[in-house]
Amino acid sequence: MPLHRHVFFIAGFDPKSPRYYHRLYRELAAHRPPGAEGTEHGPVQVGERRRLNDWADEWEVHWPQAGAAPLRTRYTLLRWDDIVRAHWERTAANVWRDHWNFYVDGARQGFFGRAWRASRLNWFFIVFPLCLALLLAGCWAVAAWLLCAIVAVPTPVGSVAVGVASALAGWWTWRRLSHRTGTDWLMRLYGFSHAQAAGRVATLDVRVDAMASMMAEAMRTNAPAQEVLVVGHSTGATLAASALSRALALSPSPGPQGPALGLLTLGHCTPLVYYFATARILRNELDALTDHPDLTWVDYTAPADWAGCGQIDPWHRPGRARLQRLSPRFPKILTAGHYQSLKRNRLALHMQYLKPSDHAGRYDLLAFTAGPGTLRGRHPPAPAASPHSS
Incomplete structure (x- = not known):
C-alpha cells in the first residue's frame, strides 16, 4: 500500500x-x-x-x-x-526565577512592548500570572499589617513571626489558586520560553x-x-x-x-x-x-x-x-x-x-x-x- x-x-x-x-x-x-x-x-x-x-x-x-x-x-x-520533565520541578526558587526572568528581563528586552502593539488581548493573557502573584502578595502584606496593628504585636520578633506566617500563607494560597487558574502551568511555559530564546537549553x-x-x-x-x-x-x-x-x-x-x-x-x-x-x-x-x-x-x-x-x-x-x-x-x-x-x-x-x-x-x-x-x-x-x- x-x-x-x-x-x-x-x-x-x-x-x-x-x-x-x-x-x-x-x-x-x-x-x-x-x-x-x-x-x-x-x-x-x-x-x-x-x-x-x-x-x-x-x-x-x-x-x-x-x-x-x-x-x-x-x-x-x-x-x-x-x-520538559527536566524543567518541570516547581520549588519556590524556580517560581521566583521564572517570574523574574520572564517579566523583568522580558521588559528589559522590549518583549511586552512588542506584545502590546500586536494584541492587547494576548498581552493581558501574558501578564495575568504576574498580576495574580502581585495581587496575592499585596493582600497578604495588608493582612499582616492589619494583624500587627490590631493585635499590637509588642516585639520585633512578633512582627517577624507574623510576617513569616503571612508569607507562608501567601505561598500556600498562590500554589492553590495558580493551579486552579492554570497560571502555574503557564509560568512553567513562560520560564522555559525565556531560556529557549536565550539558547540556554x-x-x-x-x-x-x-x-x-x-x-x-x-x-x-x-x-x-x-x-x-x-x-x-x-x-x-x-x-x-x-x-x-x-x-x-x-x-x-x-x-x-x-x-x-x-x-x-x-x-x-x-x-x-x-x-x-x-x-x-x-x-x-x-x-x-x-x-x-x-x-x-x-x-x-x-x-x-x-x-x-x-x-x-x-x-x-x-x-x-x-x-x-x-x-x-x-x-x-x-x-x-x-x-x-x-x-x-x-x-x-x-x-x-x-x-x-x-x-x-x-x-x-x-x-x-x-x-x-x-x-x-x-x-x-x-x-x-x-x-x-x-
Whole structure:
C-alpha cells in the first residue's frame, strides 16, 4: 500500500509520554462527529505504537475510501518530554526565577512592548500570572499589617513571626489558586520560553537538529509519501517551525517530483520566544521558512486560548510561502455546555485542538493528518485569513 502522507507531530510543553498522545489520536479517530469527512466509508484505523529510538515513536493510520484501497499515513511523534520533565520541578526558587526572568528581563528586552502593539488581548493573557502573584502578595502584606496593628504585636520578633506566617500563607494560597487558574502551568511555559530564546537549553537544540534530519530524509524525492506534514501543538509549534527550517536547509526543495510540504500549527505560542531580543536564531529560521515558496503553513489558534497567541502571527514576517491564520471556531464545533466547561479550564481548552469535536466543521485534525488531499489543497488562498471569533 503506497504511503499517502508522512506526519511529524511535536507536542507542547508537556511531560506526558508518547503513550498519552497515541491514546489521544486513537480517541480522535474513534469519536467522529456525525457528518464528519469520511465517516460514510467506515472507521479510521489507528495502528499500534512502536518505538523508533529514544526520541521518536510511530504508528500507521488507514483512512477508508469507497472502491479504493485505504489511504495510508505514517504518523511519527517526535519526543522531547524528557527535556520538559527536566524543567518541570516547581520549588519556590524556580517560581521566583521564572517570574523574574520572564517579566523583568522580558521588559528589559522590549518583549511586552512588542506584545502590546500586536494584541492587547494576548498581552493581558501574558501578564495575568504576574498580576495574580502581585495581587496575592499585596493582600497578604495588608493582612499582616492589619494583624500587627490590631493585635499590637509588642516585639520585633512578633512582627517577624507574623510576617513569616503571612508569607507562608501567601505561598500556600498562590500554589492553590495558580493551579486552579492554570497560571502555574503557564509560568512553567513562560520560564522555559525565556531560556529557549536565550539558547540556554542545549539539549533542546540537539534534539531539534535530530528532528530536522528525520524530516529532511522524508522530503527527499525518493521518499514515497505524497505529502510531508509537520504538526506542532503549543510550544511544539515553535519547535516544529525551527526543525522544519533546519530540514529545508539540509534538503532545500522537494522539487516537482517530491512530496507536498505542509506545516500545521495548533494553539501556537511562537511569539513567547521570538519577541525576546535574544531569539535571533529563531527569527532567522522563521524568516527562512516563510520565504520558501513550496511551503504551506496553516495555523489554527483560538483567540480565547490563554496559552496560545491567537491574535498574533506565528511567523516573524510573511514571505513567499502560503500562510493562513485561522480559528478552529470551537463554539461552532462543540456543544454550548462543552465549550463553557472548557472556558473554565484553560488547560483543557488548550488541549482541545487534539481532541474530538461534537459537531463537524472546517477544523478536523484527523482529516488534515490522515484524510485525502494535502494541507495546501484544503486551504486555498483567501482574501482574508484572520481568525474568526472563539
